[in-house]
Amino acid sequence: xxxxxxxxxxxxxxxxxxxxxxxxxxxxxxxxxxxxxxxxxxxxxxxxxxxxxxxxxxxxxxxxxxxxxxxxxxxxxxxxxxxxxxxxxxxxxxxxxxxxxxxxxxxxxxxxxxxxxxxxxxxxxxxxxxxxxxxxxxxxxxxxxxxxxxxxxxxxxxxxxxxxxxxxxxxxxxxxxxxxxxxxxxxxxxxxxxxxxxxxxxxxxxxxxxxxxxxxxxxxxxxxxxxxxxxxxxxxxxxxxxxxxxxxxxxxxxxxxxxxxxxxxxxxxxxxxxxxxxxxxxxxxxxxxxxxxxxxxxxxxxxxxxxx
Amino acid sequence: xxxxxxxxxxxxxxxxxxxxxxxxxxxxxxxxxxxxxxxxxxxxxxxxxxxxxxxxxxxxxxxxxxxxxxxxxxxxxxxxxxxxxxxxxxxxxxxxxxxxxxxxxxxxxxxxxxxxxxxxxxxxxxxxxxxxxxxxxxxxxxxxxxxxxxxxxxxxxxxxxxxxxxxxxxxxxxxxxxxxxxxxxxxxxxxxxxxxxxxxxxxxxxxxxxxxxxxxxxxxxxxxxxxxxxxxxxxxxxxxxxxxxxxxxxxxxxxxxxxxxxxxxxxxxxxxxxxxxxxxxxxxxxxxxxxxxxxxxxxxxxxxxxxxxxxxxxxxxxxxxxxxxxxxxxxxxx
Amino acid sequence: xxxxxxxxxxxxxxxxxxxxxxxxxxxxxxxxxxxxxxxxxxxxxxxxxxxxxxxxxxxxxxxxxxxxxxxxxxxxxxxxxxxxxxxxxxxxxxxxxxxxxxxxxxxxxxxxxxxxxxxxxxxxxxxxxxxxxxxxxxxxxxxxxxxxxxxxxxxxxxxxxxxxxxxxxxxxxxxxxxxxxxxxxxxxxxxxxxxxxxxxxxxxxxxxxxxxxxxxxxxxxxxxxxxxxxxxxxxxxxxxxxxxxxxxxxxxxxxxxxxxxxxxxxxxxxxxxxxxxxxxxxxxxxxxxxxxxxxxxxxxxxxxxxxxxxxxxxxxxxxxxxxxxxxxxx
Numbered sequence: 024x025x026x027x028x029x030x031x032x033x034x035x036x037x038x039x040x041x042x043x044x045x046x047x048x049x050x051x052x053x054x055x056x057x058x059x060x061x062x063x064x065x066x067x068x069x070x071x072x073x074x075x076x077x078x079x080x081x082x083x084x085x086x087x088x089x090x091x092x093x094x095x096x097x098x099x100x101x102x103x104x105x106x107x108x109x110x111x112x113x114x115x116x117x118x119x120x121x122x123x124x125x126x127x128x129x130x131x132x133x134x135x136x137x138x139x140x141x142x143x144x145x146x147x148x149x150x151x152x153x154x155x156x157x158x159x160x161x162x163x164x165x166x167x168x169x170x171x172x173x174x175x176x177x178x179x180x181x182x183x184x185x186x187x188x189x190x191x192x193x194x195x196x197x198x199x200x201x202x203x204x205x206x207x208x209x210x211x212x213x214x215x216x217x218x219x220x221x222x223x224x225x226x227x228x229x230x231x232x233x234x235x236x237x238x239x240x241x242x243x244x245x246x247x248x249x250x251x252x253x254x255x256x257x258x259x260x261x262x263x264x265x266x267x268x269x270x271x272x273x274x275x276x277x278x279x280x281x282x283x284x285x286x287x288x289x290x291x292x293x294x295x296x297x298x299x300x301x302x303x304x305x306x307x308x309x310x311x312x313x314x315x316x317x318x319x320x321x322x323x324x325x326x327x328x329x330x331x
Numbered sequence: 332x333x334x335x336x337x338x339x340x341x342x343x344x345x346x347x348x349x350x351x352x353x354x355x356x357x358x359x360x361x362x363x364x365x366x367x368x369x370x371x372x373x374x375x376x377x378x379x380x381x382x383x384x385x386x387x388x389x390x391x392x393x394x395x396x397x398x399x400x401x402x403x404x405x406x407x408x409x410x411x412x413x414x415x416x417x418x419x420x421x422x423x424x425x426x427x428x429x430x431x432x433x434x435x436x437x438x439x440x441x442x443x444x445x446x447x448x449x450x451x452x453x454x455x456x457x458x459x460x461x462x463x464x465x466x467x468x469x470x471x472x473x474x475x476x477x478x479x480x481x482x483x484x485x486x487x488x489x490x491x492x493x494x495x496x497x498x499x500x501x502x503x504x505x506x507x508x509x510x511x512x513x514x515x516x517x518x519x520x521x522x523x524x525x526x527x528x529x530x531x532x533x534x535x536x537x538x539x540x541x542x543x544x545x546x547x548x549x550x551x552x553x554x555x556x557x558x559x560x561x562x563x564x565x566x567x568x569x570x571x572x573x574x575x576x577x578x579x580x581x582x583x584x585x586x587x588x589x590x591x592x593x594x595x596x597x598x599x600x601x602x603x604x605x606x607x608x609x610x611x612x613x614x615x616x617x618x619x620x621x622x623x624x625x626x627x628x629x630x631x632x633x634x635x636x637x638x639x640x641x642x643x644x645x646x647x648x649x650x651x652x653x654x655x656x657x658x659x660x661x662x663x664x665x
Numbered sequence: 666x667x668x669x670x671x672x673x674x675x676x677x678x679x680x681x682x683x684x685x686x687x688x689x690x691x692x693x694x695x696x697x698x699x700x701x702x703x704x705x706x707x708x709x710x711x712x713x714x715x716x717x718x719x720x721x722x723x724x725x726x727x728x729x730x731x732x733x734x735x736x737x738x739x740x741x742x743x744x745x746x747x748x749x750x751x752x753x754x755x756x757x758x759x760x761x762x763x764x765x766x767x768x769x770x771x772x773x774x775x776x777x778x779x780x781x782x783x784x785x786x787x788x789x790x791x792x793x794x795x796x797x798x799x800x801x802x803x804x805x806x807x808x809x810x811x812x813x814x815x816x817x818x819x820x821x822x823x824x825x826x827x828x829x830x831x832x833x834x835x836x837x838x839x840x841x842x843x844x845x846x847x848x849x850x851x852x853x854x855x856x857x858x859x860x861x862x863x864x865x866x867x868x869x870x871x872x873x874x875x876x877x878x879x880x881x882x883x884x885x886x887x888x889x890x891x892x893x894x895x896x897x898x899x900x901x902x903x904x905x906x907x908x909x910x911x912x913x914x915x916x917x918x919x920x921x922x923x924x925x926x927x928x929x930x931x932x933x934x935x936x937x938x939x940x941x942x943x944x945x946x947x948x949x950x951x952x953x954x955x956x957x958x959x960x961x962x963x964x965x966x967x968x969x970x971x972x973x974x975x976x977x978x979x980x981x982x983x984x985x986x987x988x989x990x991x992x993x994x995x
Contacts (some may be wrong), residue, residue, distance in 0.1 A: 229433035231389055233447050233498060234420025237412065243446070247437045323437060323482040374852040473940075487941045517715035518879060519938045519957075522923035526937055544853060547925030574927045588857035590886035592909060592924055598864075599886065601857035605822040 031315060035308040040091075042304035046297050047090060051083055053291075077103060090297075099301065100294030109294035113280060113302055120272070120279030123198045124264040130203030131260060135210025136253065142211065143218035144241065154211060161208025166267060170201045170274040187276040198275045202267050206260050213256045217249040224248070251322050258314030262307040335362035336505055336538055337386075337423070341398035342408075344378070344385045344562075346609070348393070353610035355381045357562040358398065363506060368532060368539045370549030370570070372585070373559035376606045379542050382559075383508045387423060388415040402506075421451045424499035428511040430492035434483035440467075440494055441479030444501065451502035466497040471527055489520035496527065506538045513548065525552055546585055550574050555642065558582045561607055561617040568643040576653045578637075578645040581618045587658040600658035616648065624649050624657050668703035669873050670760075670841055675700045675726055675736035677719075681946055692946045696722045698897035699736070706840060707871040711888030711905060713881060713920070717945055719897040720877045724843045727875055728760055729753055741840075758788055761834035765846035767826035771818040777829045778804075778814030784836045803832045806869070807862060824855035831862070835870075843875045848883060860886055881924050885909050893917045896945055896953040899972065903979035913981045915958045952984065960985050 057073045074080045078089065090100065099110040138158070142151040177197065178186035185194050221227065222245055230244045231237070265280065272281035280299060287295040318325045344356035356378040363369055373379040384390050386400035386407055400407045402422055407415060419425075427433045435443060444463040448454045454462055460479065467475035470493040483491055492512060499507055509528065513521035529552060532539055543549050549556055550570055557567040558581065566579040577583045587600035604621040607613060613620055619629040626648065634648045651657060677697040697719045704710045714720045725731045727738055729745045738745040740760065746752035761784075764770045771780055781803065782796045791799065801811060807828040818826055827847065834842055844863070848856040860883060866872055878884050884891060885905055892902040893916065901914040912918040919936040938957045943949055952970050955961040964984050972980045975987075 225427060225429060225432045226435045228384075228389055229425075229427060229495070230435065232387065232419055232425040232427075234416055234418075234450055234502060235446065236416050244435050244438075248435070251437075321437065323439075324484050374854060489941055517942075518881070518923040519715065519919055520941065522919075522935075522937055523939075525925070545925065546853070546927050549925075550927040551925040585853055586927060588854050589927065590860070590882040592882055592885060592921070592926060596886060596906070599857040599861055601861050602854035603858070605824060605855065606852065 031312055035312060038308050039301065039304050043091070043094065043297065043301055044087070046300040047087055048083075050291075050293050050296060051086070055079075055291075094301075099298040102295050103292050104290060104295075109292075109298040110302075112295055113283065113298045116278065116280040116283045117302075119277065120265065120268050120281060123195050123202060123271070123277060123279065124268055126195070126199045127202035127206065127267075128261065128264060130199065131206035131210050132257065134203070135207040136214045138207070138211040139214025140218055140246075140249075142215045143222065146219065151215075155215070158208040158211045162205045162212075164205070166201055166205060166270050167274055169204060170197070170271060173197050173201060174274075187274075194275075194277075198271050198277050201271050201274075202264075206267075210253075210256060210260070214249065214253055217252045218245065220252075221245045221248045247321065251318065254314055254317045254321065258310050258317075261310040261313070265303050265306060334364075336365045336367075337361075337363040337400070337402050339382065339386060339398070339400050342382060342385060342400055343397040344381050344390065345395040345397075346393060347395065348610075351610050353608075354612070355394075355562055355609050356385065357612075359559075359564055361557060361564070361567075363538050363540065365505065366532075366536045366538050367555065368541065368553040370553035370556040371540060371542045371559060372544070372546055372549050372556060374544055374606055376561065376609060377559040378562040379559045380510050383425070383510065383540065383542065387419055387425065387508075388412070389419075389425075420447060420499075420504065421502040422504055423506045423508060424502055424504035425508040425510065426492070426495045426499050426512050429488075429515045430495045430512075431483055431486075431488050431515075433495060434491055436483055438482075439479065440481050440483065440486070444479070444494070444498055447498045447501035462501075463497075466500055467494070469500065469531070470494070470497045471523075472497075487520075488516050489523060492516065492524050493527065496524075496531070500531065500535070503535075504537060506540065508540045508542070510542045511544070512541075514544070521548070528552065546574070546589060558585070561612055562609065563617060564644075564646060565618065566643075566645045568640070572640060572643050576640075578639050578643070578651050578653065579618075579647050580622045580624060580649075580651065580657045583651070583656045584621075584658055587656060600656075602658075622657075623660055624651070669706045669741060670704040670727060670875070671737075671739040672703070672723075672727055673701050673737045673739070675723065675738065676734045677722055677726055677731065678734045694946050695897045695948065696945070697726060697733075700894070700897075700899055701736075702892050702899065702902065704841065704873050704875060706873055707867065708889045709867065709874040709876055709887055711884035711891040712875060712877045712894060713879065713884050713891060714894035715879060715920075715942060717896075717942065718894040719945075720894050721845050723894070724762070724845050724875060724877050728762055728843050729756070730762075755788075758784070758837035759839050760841045760843065761837065761839040763827075763830055763834055763842055763844045763847045765849050767823065767830045767850070768818055770830050771826060773818050776815045776817055777821065781814075781829060781833045781836060784833060788837065799836060800832070803835045806835070806866065807832045808858075822855070823851050824858055827851060827859055828862070831859075831866075835866070838870075839872065841873045841875065843877070845877045846879070847876075849878065849880065856883065863887060881909065881920060893920065896942065896948050898953065898982065899980075900954065900982045901980065902972070903977070907977065908979065913975065913979060913986050914954075914983050915960055916954050919957075952982070 057070050057079060078086055093100065099108070101107060102109050102112055138154050142154040145151050174186045174197065177184045184196055188194050227240060227244055230240045235244070268279055268281035269284055271277065272279045273285055283295070284299050287299065339359050339361045342356055342359040343354065345352050345354050359382050371379045381390065385394065385396045388407065390396070396408055398408060402418060407418065441460065441463055444466060445459045448459050448462050452462065463479060464475050467478060472478055472490060472493050478486070486494065513524050516524060525548065528539065531537070541549055541553050553570055555568070556570050556573045558565050558579065560581050566573065566577065566582045573582065574586065577586055584600065584602040588602060590599060602621050607617060613630060615628070615630045615632050616634045619625040622629065629648050632648070634646050637645050637647065637650055639645050675697055676699055679694040679696055680691050681694045682691060700723055702710060712720045712723060726733050729738065729748050732748050740756060746756060771777065778800060781800045785791045785796045785799065800814070804811065804814065809825065809828050809832060813821065813825070821829065848859045851859060863874065864887060867874065874887065876884060876887050888905040890903065891905045891908050892899045893914065894900070895916050901908065901912065901917045908917065909921055912921045915936065919938045922936045936959070940957055943956055949956050951967045952961070952965045955965040958965065962985065968984065970982045970984045972982045974980050
């Protein structure tokens with residue numbers, strides 16, 4: 024298990040390095056920040072001075088090595104906008120993003136998994152069909168459409184909830200629901216099919232034949248097995264939480280890293296974009312790592328063959 | 332026969348599939364006496380497994396079950412779930428064809444055995460482990476203590492089937508239904524498992540239903556044999572009578588299709604054609620289209636049950652003489 | 666006299682992981698470990714053994730589907746050309762393969778007629794009209810009806826599908842068919858149909874078979890000679906009838922005695938083996954069978970027995986085969 028963990032951590036490091044490199048190269052190719060940040064009529068000398076100050080006049084490989092060298096010491100550069108450390112800008116936005124993504128994740132799991140199990144146990148019943156119809160609607164609707172729909176109903180028409188901002192916990196409700204709805208739908212469908220697959224296995228019939236009552240056949244025999252594929256989807260969802268947050272935070276003017284990303288990209292604030300990508304990559308890698316660990320914990324067959 | 336332990340009467344099973352109903356089991360009458368070993372022989376689609384799954388309520392919800400299945404007079408068909416659950420494992424236990432996929436992959440052997448022991452014996456704590464060890468020992472598993480903490484994937488198919496048998500024994504059942512228990516196993520392992528089942532029966536006096544497609548497996552391990560074809564029982568007799576003097580053309584065909592292990596090699600008598608699909612069974616006798624001695628009435632009237640000897644029934648319009656094989660007729664076989 | 670197919674000291678090893686973790690030692694799995702046999706034209710060699718004994722791998726090696734680690738395969742006096750080459754593909758017309766699962770061997774989206782004609786299309790000879798004519802003749806010879814040419818595999822029964830697979834194999838008029846458990850997936854009554862068909866085809870066309878099966882009854886029915894494999898090696902080989910009547914190797918005796926019988930006849934000896942076959946990655950030293958053999962001695966645990974030829978031509982790899990004690994025990 025130790026060797027397994029070490030090799031996974033090494034791979035995680037390599038993945039993050041690749042993301043950082045890729046982000047660095049693409050951002051250098053995508054336009055000159057000096058021209059964007061300085062006003063249009065700035066004198067050429069000022070632009071030159073700006074480039075010199077930020078090291079943009081040096082060869083790309085030189086900039087890259089310096090960047091990586093600094094990154095290893097925890098220095099991810101400074102924002103070109105206000106000169107504060109980029110990582111600090113990112114980290115101060117993280118709590119706001121977590122404040123909507125974590126409840127959204129809980130919603131996906133807490134609503135999706137029970138709904139999927141229920142649908143599987145009542146296969147082809149009205150409840151099953153209704154659940155699955157809602158689920159299809161849930162994940163075919165783009166999140167910005169759902170967001171606008173929710174605003175229309177709950178803010179404009181009913182006036183129950185605020186439409187944008189972050190002044191009180193009430194403001195978090197609509198972003199959370201928007202983020203969670205599609206995920207819950209995917210979760211429900213996936214759990215249902217995982218559960219149906221397991222219920223068709225010979226060991227389920229054998230457990231019944233043994234005299235185990237139906238409730239325990241479900242809880243002790245079916246669920247632990249259905250959990251194995253479901254964990255993959257949960258890991259995938261944790262990894263993609265931030266991506267979903269970009270749209271939702273923009274629509275609801277929520278001050279999280281999603282909105283920071285949009286503005287930093289618009290401004291060509293290189294260091295901030297890079298720091299953001301690095302944090303997101305680290306987050307995804309951690310989610311994957313957690314899935315692998317969970318696999319080993321849930322499935323003894325994986326544990327046995329847990330080599331590289 | 333003395334008072335039967337288990338009696339099936341006119342048992343039927345219908346599957347509904349997309350508006351199409353197919354009858355997988357069509358009126359089975361079987362009685363099992365206490366301590367008796369009975370073999371059920373048939374090819375795929377004969378309904379030999381479905382019959383017993385139906386009796387125990389183990390078929391999926393879309394199966395419609397009719398007729399009667401009683402244990403000691405207690406009706407099982409249509410019985411409440413609680414009652415069925417109290418019969419399964421404790422009065423009637425069942426083992427299956429592919430032992431490695433019948434054990435739950437995420438639980439240890441000891442856990443799975445312990446579950447049965449807690450359920451049927453009300454044991455707890457250290458008593459569970461002690462009894463689990465004794466059971467594994469009884470089914471001939473060496474280093475049982477280590478096996479308790481193994482997972483099914485760490486054991487061979489033969490060992491897993493021994494575990495399944497140990498689990499079946501946990502409830503001290505009166506009847507063990509062994510559904511193709513050795514089909515997925517190698518020949519030498521099959522011999523071990525069959526020998527084990529035999530010795531357990533001698534020790535416990537438990538009755539057994541041995542379901543198999545293999546006439547040989549059945550012949551050597553049971554007292555009485557029933558032959559099923561396309562959802563119906565076609566012949567039933569004491570083992571020796573059946574193998575020496577089968578009366579139904581289908582039984583005779585199965586025997587003639589089996590290559591010999593000794594003596595001169597002869598051409599096999601192959602039954603022509605194939606087993607009918609369950610949604611498209613012939614009227615009258617279901618074997619008629621493949622039967623070399625079928626008459627007109629065979630394809631229109633259901634065949635009657637003839638008592639042809641002591642505990643020997645054949646379900647056939649034609650009363651075939653003992654010692655005469657319909658497959659020895661010229662051009663009978665393909 | 667040289668046989669149609671001659672296999673000499675064939676070995677196929679695989680590197681596998683011996684344990685868990687990224688630093689686990691590599692181990693060598695000896696799937697086939699020094700197998701030699703010969704099949705004459707128009708004859709059948711039955712290859713029997715339990716799962717994992719290497720009989721299927723041997724079949725694939727004989728066909729050249731996989732390359733041996735060492736050893737030679739000679740076909741009609743010439744060495745097997747390298748796998749996948751032009752020469753090898755030309756040779757594949759002479760040697761065809763029939764698998765256990767006919768549904769898996771067929772393409773379920775194509776009518777069976779097209780699949781039967783496929784080998785000729787691949788080898789690029791015969792006009793479409795000739796192919797159709799030949800397909801018609803071959804289908805007739807395996808007992809398929811002409812109208813079944815347009816059927817899809819799922820519309821046919823298991824036995825009919827296996828007939829289709831056979832028909833396809835026969836299209837190129839092969840001299841040798843390698844049949845890997847060709848009837849194991851079929852019902853008893855259908856098995857007999859296919860066994861009879863294989864025997865008829867051999868009578869009519871003089872095809873030789875390498876018949877791989879775990880079913881000793883069927884092997885006896887179709888084979889002239891039989892080789893028994895255990896953990897990658899042949900432990901006994903000889904004429905079919907006498908081998909089943911008087912098995913010499915303790916493993917063969919156990920296999921034969923494990924077959925349940927239906928006849929009344931005299932009760933045969935029963936040699937019940939203990940335990941499972943060992944893990945092929947970690948085979949026992951000496952005679953690989955000694956861990957399960959009731960007659961094993963110290964010599965068996967240390968010394969590998971070589972195949973030796975007995976008076977009647979039977980070859981047996983057992984140290985104790987000539988001892989009278991063993992004969993009495995039987």
